[in-house]
Amino acid sequence: MSWKDTLRTALAAIGSHRLRSILTMLGILIGIAAVILTVGLGQGAQAQVRDQISKLGSNLLIVSPGSATSSTGIRGGRGSASTLTARDASALATHSVAPDVAKVAPVASSSQSLTAGTTNWTTTIAGTTPDWLSVRARTVSEGRFFTAPELTNAAQVTVLGPDTAAELFGGRSPIGQTVTAGNATLTVIGVLTSAGSSTATNDDDQAIVPMTTAATRIGSGTTRAAISTIYLEATTQDTLTAAYQEANAALLSLHGVTAATADFTIASQQSLLDTATSTDRTLTILLGGVAALSLLVGGIGVMNIMLVSVTERIREIGLRKALGATPAVIRHQFLTEAGLLGFTGGLLGLGLGLAGAATLPGVLNQPVTVSPLAAAAAVTVALAIGIGAGVYPASRAARLAPIDALRSE
Amino acid sequence: MTAWFGAAEPAEDAGVPADVPAYEDAAELPPVPILRLRDVRKTYISGQLEVEALRGVSLAVGAGEYAAIMGPSGSGKSTLMHILGCLDVVTSGTYELAGTDVSGMTETDLAQVRNRQIGFVFQQFNLLPSLPAWRNVELPLAYAGVSPAERRDRAMSSLERVGLADRVEHRPGELSGGQQQRVAVARALVTDPSLILADEPTGNLDSRSSEDVLGLFEELHAAGRTIVLITHEAEVAARARRTLHIRDGQLDLALSGAGAW
Structure with missing residues (x-):
């Protein structure tokens, strides 16, 4: 079975339960949009700080009175x-x-x-x-x-x-x-x-x-x-x-x-930058972590629907096996289906994230940066989550004995 | 279409001619056995109970034969059909299909044997409802890795063969039971298999459609196809050239006569 056939079969299966597929993709969609926005906000804030600090001057050292010690704050x-x-x-x-x-x-x-x-x-x-x-x-x-x-x-x-x-x-x-x-x-x-x-x-x-x-x-x-x-x-x-x-x-x-x-402190642009961005980075990681959790929930949604799909289509699986589909082909088909759900959800999530990145700066007065790398990574992660969520349901489908599958009503 | 050679081709691929067993009486036995079972046993374990569904079945079906396997429910004929169709494996004994021993094959190898050697016709038709007739028919070719263009051509000529050239774009739901079963026969024919295995093919059909499908089988037999039909209806079995009776997991030799082996 060529990949085109597999893809067409997966598309047909997804299309035959349109509402269910859309609801499933919604989980991935929201997760990806959330990740893109939180990471974009963090990167935007960092870029803003970096911009401000570089505006201070070039090759700059700043000597200030008082000394910042590692644990006790500023010594006068x-x-x-x-x-x-x-x-x-x-x-x-x-x-x-x-x-x-x-x-x-x-x-x-x-x-x-x-x-x-x-x-x-x-x-x-x-x-x-x-x-x-x-x-x-x-x-x-x-x-x-x-x-x-x-x-x-x-x-x-x-x-x-x-x-x-x-x-x-x-x-x-x-x-x-x-x-x-x-x-x-x-x-x-x-x-x-x-x-x-x-x-x-x-x-x-x-x-x-x-x-x-x-x-x-x-x-x-x-x-x-x-x-x-x-x-x-x-x-x-x-x-x-x-x-x-x-x-x-x-x-x-x-x-x-x-x-x-x-009783004095000498800071460079780099050290200022490090201090300023480290707080931003902590916040970005925290928010990104929450967003990633929602993505995980989305992945569980995909797995759930794929398990339902395998159970519903036991007869179809049995027939395909009788007609010559090997376990590998069946596994491949369900993985493709799950991956497609994740990928499409990811693409839609990217669209929502980009729309959010375009409108949020006006509302929050905060820049949101979505780099092409982050966008590509988000969609890849969505695809990987879809495929990952499909592994167990797909191997269940692949392991079904053809006679049990054909016999079931 | 020279169906005889068509049917024999895959067998030659599997290297049959070299090890065709010698028959004691060439006049009584088929010239080239397509399938041969030797002392096949099948035991299921359900809970703590061991159920012996087949208790030493030996039989041979020759190329171009039209045989019926008949028996009451619980006789083991469904189990025999699963074994013959490579949908299940034997507990002991051997099963040779087109000269190859398939008894110990892996699930992946069995899938390929089913794809190349066997055309199934089921009682429930088992068509995919979302696909038009020709897409259903080309499905086994897709698993065989045939190119899309060739698949379509072969699906079309197979549908033409069963008299449904004008229904190729219809979905199963838009076809009558008899027409659906003919689509299933077209699907069974499309890979040019060594064996057509029909499991109660008329079980869900009215008498006119049944006649239709049985007529089709006779035409296919006349064109040289090997057909094994499983049924519990005597009048359906009577249409075959040879009937093998199964009872309590064993062939009834008295009723089955020559060839049961």
């Missing part, structure tokens, strides 16, 4: 809120200390109310160096960024994020306008290009000023010398590890601490 600095200082930043910028660090951008940020004319807007004021623009992979859409002399002179200039500019000046060009922050009057010299907002922090709503300006004119008392983050850019992708080790050693010696008592 010795008595102060922030342990990083401008001295640390300038040390790291010295070529002899950290030769693989190309650029250093310390950031001292504080929340301040900005005033432009009669408009008030509370935002983050970040004091930093001219390197910030390239380290954070940002560009200026209008005007310019501040320069090294302006940093040295603590010039009263600022570069606004696009959202901040829009809030303070509406549609007008902010270049050359002035804003007041605390006691300082700052001239707007540029507007940043939008980085695309993330849900956690809005990179488009901030005012960038020279670090010296922030320290001497805007900041208050204790926080003046404190740096909230130091962004480092390694010379190349390959020297990232070297840059990490140099910065780590330099800071340990500057702070007079050992690795065990470190």
Whole structure:
């Protein structure tokens, strides 16, 4: 019996009990759609996080105060809120200390109310160096960024994020306008290009000023010398590890601490990515597991129906055997039938999953990614489940003695 | 169609001519035995009870013979039919079909023997209700691995042979009992088997349709086919050229006469 004949026979058998076959496939269909959506949601969330982190800049190391230890969370600095200082930043910028660090951008940020004319807007004021623009992979859409002399002179200039500019000046060009922050009057010299907002922090709503300006004119008392983050850019992708080790050693010696008592943390893009995606992955595995269970239930449904089908068709099996069907041919026929149920259910489930992937992002505000590989894997798994569920019923049919089968009513 | 040679072909494939046993009296016995049973016993075990359905049956049927096996219910004729049709295996003794000993064959080998050597006609017709007549007829050829085009041609000519050329697309439900049984005969003929084995072929038919089917068997016999018919009706058995009587699991030699062996 050729595979075409087997397939035609299986299709005819499935078609002769249309409603039953559809209900059976429904179990597989729902399972596959659920798996595709949960995995798609997980992959979508991971892709989103990866995208955001890669937007931070290239070859980036992020030094933050406090130390994350493996078991006890964040250890604070010795008595102060922030342990990083401008001295640390300038040390790291010295070529002899950290030769693989190309650029250093310390950031001292504080929340301040900005005033432009009669408009008030509370935002983050970040004091930093001219390197910030390239380290954070940002560009200026209008005007310019501040320069090294302006940093040295603590010039009263600022570069606004696009959202901040829009809030303070509406549609007008902010270049050359002035804003007041605390006691300082700052001239707007540029507007940043939008980085695309993330849900956690809005990179488009901030005012960038020279670090010296922030320290001497805007900041208050204790926080003046404190740096909230130091962004480092390694010379190349390959020297990232070297840059990490140099910065780590330099800071340990500057702070007079050992690795065990470190009061700072250096994270790379990769480590941020790992932390962010590991939580997503856990959730994906959990949800995917639930979806896989529903697929298993679907498989049991297929097995149940195949057993019913074998019992109903005992006479037909007996006749086919009398006419020359070998046990292998009978087994093959029932396996094909079960596989076809699984495969068709899988295809329909894929269709439902794709439809869900197209509509869900609008409802949940979450991206859903269905890769071709995941789609192919889902349909293959559905086929395998169908065939797997058919093994026992098919071998029962194959083992039937022809006379018993022919005799039954 | 030269049915005689047609019928003998598969036997030659199985290597018959080499070991045809010698008969003591060539005049009385068939020239080429298609099937030969030697002291066949069949014991069923149902629960703790052993039922001996066949108790040493020996017989031979020659090529081109039209034989009837007759007996009351419980005589063992159904069991004998299952053995002859390779649907069941003997407990002891040997069964040669077309020169090959099939007594010890595996289920897979037996399926192939049934497919190539035997054409079944059942009391219940046993047609698949969802398939049109010609699809039912081509089914044994599908299991034999014949190409679809050839299958269709052979199914058509087989249906023509039984006078149903105009009913090839009808499903069994759209045919009368007599017509359904003729479709079943067409299916039995389509593989050109060594033996046509008919189990109560008229049991579910009215007398006109019965006459129809028995007439068809006579035509097939005249064309050289070997037919074994199992029945409990004397008037059906009388249509055959030879009648073997079975009673209590043994051939009744007095009634069966020559050839029972």
